[in-house]
Amino acid sequence: MTFSPDTGASSLGPDWVLGEDGLRHRRAARVVVLDDAGRALLVRGHDADQPERSWWFTVGGGIDPGESDVEAALRELREETGLVLGSDDLTGPVMTRAGYFHFFAETCRQDEVFFLARIPAGTEPDDAGWTDLERSVLDGMAWLTPAELRAQPLEVFPVALPDVVERLAAGWDGTVLHLGEEHDD
Template identity: 45%
Template sequence: MAADGRRADLVPPDWTDLLDPREWRLGPDGLPHRRAARVLVMAAGKQVLLLRGHDTADSSHRWVFTPGGGLHPGESPKQGAARELAEETGLAVGEEHLEGPVARREAVFRFMQVTCRQHELFYLLRLPGPVEVRRDGWTDLERDAVDSVGWWSLVQVSQAQARGEAVYPVCLVGALRDLRAGWDGRVVDLTDPADAGCVPSCRDGGGCSCYSGECGQ
């Protein structure tokens, strides 16, 4: 551990120049960490809205992910989820239309040469059908790092994973299939065991359990 509290082998000295220090703080494990909120947007229970992006410091590092991002100071997770959804997709919805949180996830990942830890809550938005998405609210970083945003069938997501594409959360397809019939009030844990293990408790309170369904296909 470096004198400033960071993991010197995983976090460069200039990490605050690479990540927004208003959102990221060094955690006790020496990694920058932040709280984030994401939205699972389902259209008619058949399609999900996803983004495909890459690491601006390593163009070979690519992945598919749900709309969402870090919380602003003083912002609740549901407020952050609604704001991020509007910024990244142009879908402006009231917080009352977001169900949940329906899931949580602990993620450890490398981005812009920094290994980070993120604590995520997921909300669910149901739409009667796919709608047009817009990019005019994107930040400069999103314009650099996001390659596309659009609607995917659950079969397409499974096929992408079968080809070796990284999709986060890993168990997205199984979780969405479970949610199609309705949300039972549980906050399931979608953490990839490779990141932080499946923790059968929810620090944000209320009925959290590990996800035990099928991850895909």
């Protein structure tokens, strides 16, 4: 029997398709944005079905059909932060992971590729490009140091992000870090 994926939209959006494992799935491009002070620009969000639970994560999102990983990373960076960069401004990929998480009452799998962008300290992000859906689940953006990430009480994804930020702030050595599978529960 051949598996025929369900391509019907879920609450997650049309880019999430039902995979062979029965989970909603998509590929995503993410950006670890660092400033000259070694801080990472992160987004804080929550799940509409669990508004009391909140977490920090990197800028990024789904890769559209026909879009390269780099094109998706640059588009997501522009849409989510207002920062307009070119492909020469991205380094990497510097990291990958398969994130398994619960969102909008569904268990999802997102295969992620991460790039690095360095921008001057004092650059302020802009949320004008957020969609209505993003506005309903995103709470804000902030520049955080690895120490601040470790000290604050919210979850951080990927979990290794404080260590990754420290490592990348010191200079990327060309090694792609493969985090493997990471589950939010």
